[in-house]
Amino acid sequence: ETGVTQTPRHLVMGMTNKKSLKCEQHLGHNAMYWYKQSAKKPLELMFVYSLEERVENNSVPSRFSPECPNSSHLFLHLHTLQPEDSALYLCASSQDPQRGSYNEQFFGPGTRLTVL
Amino acid sequence: AQSVAQPEDQVNVAEGNPLTVKCTYSVSGNPYLFWYVQYPNRGLQFLLKYITGDNLVKGSYGFEAEFNKSQTSFHLKKPSALVSDSALYFCAVRDFSGNTPLVFGKGTRLSVIA
Numbered sequence: 001e002t003g004v005t006q007t008p009r010h011l012v013m014g015m016t017n018k019k020s021l022k023c024e025q026h027l028g029h030n031a032m033y034w035y036k037q038s039a040k041k042p043l044e045l046m047f048v049y050s051l052e053e054r055v056e057n058n059s060v061p062s063r064f065s066p067e068c069p070n071s072s073h074l075f076l077h078l079h080t081l082q083p084e085d086s087a088l089y090l091c092a093s094s095q096d097p098q099r100g101s102y103n104e105q106f107f108g109p110g111t112r113l114t115v116l
Numbered sequence: 117a118q119s120v121a122q123p124e125d126q127v128n129v130a131e132g133n134p135l136t137v138k139c140t141y142s143v144s145g146n147p148y149l150f151w152y153v154q155y156p157n158r159g160l161q162f163l164l165k166y167i168t169g170d171n172l173v174k175g176s177y178g179f180e181a182e183f184n185k186s187q188t189s190f191h192l193k194k195p196s197a198l199v200s201d202s203a204l205y206f207c208a209v210r211d212f213s214g215n216t217p218l219v220f221g222k223g224t225r226l227s228v229i230a
Contacts, residue, residue, distance in 0.1 A: 004159070043160075043206065043220040056217060090159055102148040102167045102210070105218065107159030 003027050004108035006091050012114045013081065021076040021111045023091030030095060032074040033105065034066060037088040049074060081115045088112050118143040120209045122221035129197045130229050137192040137205050137224045145213030149190040151181055154204040154223070163205075166190060167212075177201070197228045 004025045013019050025032060034046040048056035049068040063085075065077040074091055092105040120141045129135045141147055148167055152160040164175025171183040181192045192205060207221040 006159075040222075042222040045217050048217060092159075102165065102212065104150060104162040104165055105160075106162065107152075109157070109159045 003106050004091060004093055006089075006108035006111050008111060009109065010112045010114075012116065013078070014116050015081060015083070017078075017081075019078045021078070021089055021091075021113075023074040023076075023108055025072055025074075025091075025093035025106070025108075027093055027106060028095075029093040029106070030071050031093060032068060032071070033092040033094075034074065034076050035090040035092065037090055037110070043090070046076075078113075081113075083115050086113055086115045118147075118209055118211045118216060118219050120207050120219055120221040122205075122207055122224045124224050125222075126225045126227065128227045128229060131199055132196050135194050135197040135201070135226065135228070137207075137226060139190045139192065139207030139221060140188050141190060141207070141209040142188060143209060143211040145211045147190075148210040148212050149181070149183060150208040150210075150218070151175065151179070151190075151192050152206045152208065152220075154206065156203075160206060163192070197226075199228045199230050202226055202228045 007022045031050045033048050036044045045058050046060045047066040052068050063080050067075040088110045090110045091108040094105040095103045150165045151163040153163050154160045163179050164173050166173045166183045174180045179194050181190050183190050204223045204225050206223050208218050210218045
């Protein structure tokens, strides 16, 4: 999985901690995504960045803060999370996510987050 | 609004037998349809997609899917299952007429038994 990498792969944090998840794509894509994957629930799209501009924010609580400094890097800053935020956080990238795009997304391996 | 349904949480099949993982969708316009697979402790991997043209789409690892517009379905199939096909499979849809995100189904766990 050298196309999209995520670090760390596992993270355990307390509710008062601040941590960040990192994603890097080596595919030359111009769009990046954060998804939340919880057990028994569909994949939830959290944020979309296209050309480093946020184009989608699906009513995600403010304790999750994304950052996209360039088209290859995406961060998810975490602050005062709740136990129900424990999940697998997946990063993805694609080319041309705008109107009519049929390009597939490429996913990283995910960060398994546990909030105590 | 677009949506996708995977009616089976779990599919069990014997090795060597054909497998089918079901998917139905709902969009206001014409769909772009995708199948992804997720192995344990891994991200999702793209298998195949339907954009337009031939209703039978062939993808990675011997998988194929058939687009059926009248039944709004896009079932994933493989003629002969392998134990290594055991994984979580996701169907996804996007309405090509709007600037809408990809919507995923909740996934179907496939178990291939030797």
